[in-house]
Amino acid sequence: MLNEIKGLNEECGIFGVFNSPHANQLTYIGLHALQHRGQEGAGIVTVDDDHHFYQHRDRGLLSEVFKDSNDLHRLEGETAIGHVRYGTSGNNSIANVQPFLFKFNDGDLALAHNGNLTNAQSLKAQLENKGAVFQSNSDSEVLIHLIRQKHSMPFMDALKQSLNEIHGGFAFLILKRDALIAALDPNGIRPLCVGQLSNGAYVVASETCALDAVGATFVRDVQPGELIVIDHDGMHIDHYTTETQLAICSMEYIYFARPDSNIHGVNVHRARKRMGMQLAKEQPADADMVIGVPNSSLSAASGYAEAAHLPYEMGLIKNQYVARTFIEPTQELREQSVRMKLSAVSGVVKDKRIVVIDDSIVRGTTSIQLVKLLRNAGARKVHLRIASPPFRFPCFYGIDVSTRAELMAANHSIQEMQRLINVDSLGFLSVQGLIDSIAVPDAGTAPNRGLTVAYFTGKYPTPLYDYEAGYLKSLKQQRGMFDED
Secondary structure (H helix, E strand, O other): OHHHOOOOOOOOEEEEEEOOOOHHHHHHHHHHHOHHHOOOEEEEEEEOOOOOEEEEEEEOOHHHHOOOHHHHHOOOOOEEEEEEEOOOOOOOOHHHOOOEEEOOOOOOEEEEEEEEEOOHHHHHHHHHHOOOOOOOOOOOHHHHHHHHHOOOOOHHHHHHHHHOOOOEEEEEEEEEOOEEEEEEOOOOOOOOEEEEOOOOOEEEEOOHHHHHHOOOEEEEEOOOOEEEEEEOOEEEEEEOOOOOOOOEEHHHHHHHOOOOOEEOOEEHHHHHHHHHHHHHHHOOOOOOEEEEOOOOOHHHHHHHHHHHOOOEOOOEEEOOOOOOHHHOOOHHHHHHHHHHHEEEOHHHHOOOEEEEEEOOOOOOHHHHHHHHHHHHOOOOEEEEEEOOOOOOOOOOOOOOOOOHHHOHHHHOOHHHHHHHHOOOEEEEOOHHHHHHHHOOOOOOOOHHHHEEOHHHHOOOOOOOHHHOOOOHHHHHHHHHHOOOO
């Protein structure tokens, strides 16, 4: 059954640089700034002036993959792409670590991908029937096989046609011997931007924080359906489709992106702060102070405190050296990770009525554990406020949010969640409050002001293709369960 599939998606970060000295080191620095997007694998591919490709990739954090300085120095050339990967249990093998490097008699190619293809399984079956051999179980490999099936066509024509055959949320970087190519899905679900170095070289990255890290000036966001080619003649903007409609993943603003990044003209920190301010208006609480769950909730917590005219205190401390808890593959390990990750400051919360701001509730593990921590530290009352709507539906576009069976809000009303988490009150930001808080300026007439909010409403911006059979009916049934909220 579809709703029992685990490890459906992955969230990753990609970075590329064209024709710049020390491309290997620049890519390392850029990936380091994107480490929050993927912590289970990393890799870099470079190409030199003689069209020789070099690759190094492995499982683990970037610093672990490149712990030997020679691993980085061996990557010669002035053009590179890199990738940091967040995978799920059962798929964390070296074969799935990107960038992928493909050796062909008419020229090598490398590819890095952030997102998830919703028709990958169907395409893979068709390609295998035509003789394609896949080296990984990642959907990223599908694009290259589609291109190679069109060997009689010029490469760019084959690429455009292939991009129109794949569906879902995707941001691709393709490295050729003489060009760096970026492509974004027709809804722009995953973020991608272009910057320029002082020497004129271009860089492409998942987030603007990576441009800042390498000293690049922001040039533009890659727009839905665009195909950007960077070569020795500069940057060329093309399209593989004009049937586009902006639907940026709202979870980028809520949780995934770094607060210092800007996505489609919106600073992530400011968006989160506005979410907190709107949350204070929609879900007030009688309390003595506001605290945030480090780190992605701190911006929203400061906004809530400001709007509620309450002190903003540091009541929870995060151990910065523990990985994100919902990366852990088992419930027991997740609970242990929460205890390792967070500590309550008794001197701050003891005998106080506190409002705790978190960005989201996925499985509920973190919420249950942190409330235990705060009550054990002496908090008199704990009011939990979530700076996003209830997370009730899976993502099919590139974020691992587990199954509906494990999504707490998919199986419980807000009142039931309040009892399970053991808080004195529980409140969420409304969908409209979220949309208004992010306020994408160039959304035009796109639904939801250019955002994907399907995780909260079950209304997806695209067909689900491989995941559609038997699933839309269950989504409709589930939406009906919670209309009263």
